[in-house]
Amino acid sequence: MSATNKTLRVEEPPGDPCVAANEMLALIRDKWTILVLGALRREKSLRYNELQRAVPGISQRMLTLTVKTLEENGLVKRTIFPTIPPRVDYELTAMGRTLIKPLRGLLDWSLEHRDAMAEARRAYAKRSAQA
Amino acid sequence: MSATNKTLRVEEPPGDPCVAANEMLALIRDKWTILVLGALRREKSLRYNELQRAVPGISQRMLTLTVKTLEENGLVKRTIFPTIPPRVDYELTAMGRTLIKPLRGLLDWSLEHRDAMAEARRAYAKRSAQA
DNA sequence: CGGAATCCACGCGGATACTG
DNA sequence: CAGTATCCGCGTGGATTCCG
Numbered sequence: 001m002s003a004t005n006k007t008l009r010v011e012e013p014p015g016d017p018c019v020a021a022n023e024m025l026a027l028i029r030d031k032w033t034i035l036v037l038g039a040l041r042r043e044k045s046l047r048y049n050e051l052q053r054a055v056p057g058i059s060q061r062m063l064t065l066t067v068k069t070l071e072e073n074g075l076v077k078r079t080i081f082p083t084i085p086p087r088v089d090y091e092l093t094a095m096g097r098t099l100i101k102p103l104r105g106l107l108d109w110s111l112e113h114r115d116a117m118a119e120a121r122r123a124y125a126k127r128s129a130q131a
Numbered sequence: 132m133s134a135t136n137k138t139l140r141v142e143e144p145p146g147d148p149c150v151a152a153n154e155m156l157a158l159i160r161d162k163w164t165i166l167v168l169g170a171l172r173r174e175k176s177l178r179y180n181e182l183q184r185a186v187p188g189i190s191q192r193m194l195t196l197t198v199k200t201l202e203e204n205g206l207v208k209r210t211i212f213p214t215i216p217p218r219v220d221y222e223l224t225a226m227g228r229t230l231i232k233p234l235r236g237l238l239d240w241s242l243e244h245r246d247a248m249a250e251a252r253r254a255y256a257k258r259s260a261q262a
Numbered sequence: 263c264g265g266a267a268t269c270c271a272c273g274c275g276g277a278t279a280c281t282g
Numbered sequence: 283c284a285g286t287a288t289c290c291g292c293g294t295g296g297a298t299t300c301c302g
């Protein structure tokens with residue numbers, strides 16, 4: 001009913017294991033998720049503004065939605081200090097930290113093959129140009 | 132100019148390594164990429180129709196676009212047999228196969244934490260309901 | 263400071279029809 | 283069989299404004 005906003009979605013995945021995994025990974029595929037997790041990976045906790053500065057280019061809206069989705073799924077813990085002015089800290093949960101390692105694998109892969117992929121794109125462009 | 136369609140994009144990534152990685156991973160974040168790679172992971176090669184049946188729910192359009200992007204980036208090899216009727220085989224390149232392992236890590240993680248995440252969502256829903 | 267709400271553009275992606 | 287072309291809805295996400 002209320003449910004603030006419906007932008008970022010996480011539905012109950014279907015039967016097929018591979019498709020189910022892909023549905024779950026929809027969370028990770030959300031444009032900013034990896035960067036937010038990456039920003040939280042080392043620090044013990046970050047405030048809203050610190051987090052926003054740590055993820056260059058993210059809007060307030062997307063930062064709020066992304067961390068909310070991550071919190072909903074138990075990957076990020078949100079701590080509110082009822083001070084004035086208010087203060088909110090974000091940190092990875094235990095489960096959230098377990099995600100860092102596999103993400104790390106993907107990041108390493110991307111850095112490792114970055115040049116090869118750029119080269120592949122050039123070769124492909126040359127091939128289509130001659131045709 | 133021609134360039135068929137501009138749906139799936141892969142731009143030159145910027146300077147920041149983490150952001151650069153995220154840009155590269157945009158390829159993987161494309162809704163169907165993981166499923167297509169997963170379908171090609173074991174078989175030596177698959178024909179267009181076989182591939183489409185191996186990825187339930189994918190449209191011709193998205194299958195074509197996805198494999199084309201993967202081919203552009205050197206992850207998938209496309210072989211055309213000029214027979215009648217025509218036949219096209221798809222298979223992972225050597226670089227494409229190196230991506231399977233890190234993806235596997237992510238898939239394992241998602242299956243491993245599927246229940247915990249579902250539980251976290253229930254707990255979160257209960258908390259917001261009481262508030 | 264840390265959001266929530268509203269508005270809006272753009273591009274992803276599905277459905278359909280046509281082609282070599 | 284293996285695509286391409288066109289149309290188009292709707293979700294994603296940026297910019298802006300307001301609030302506790």
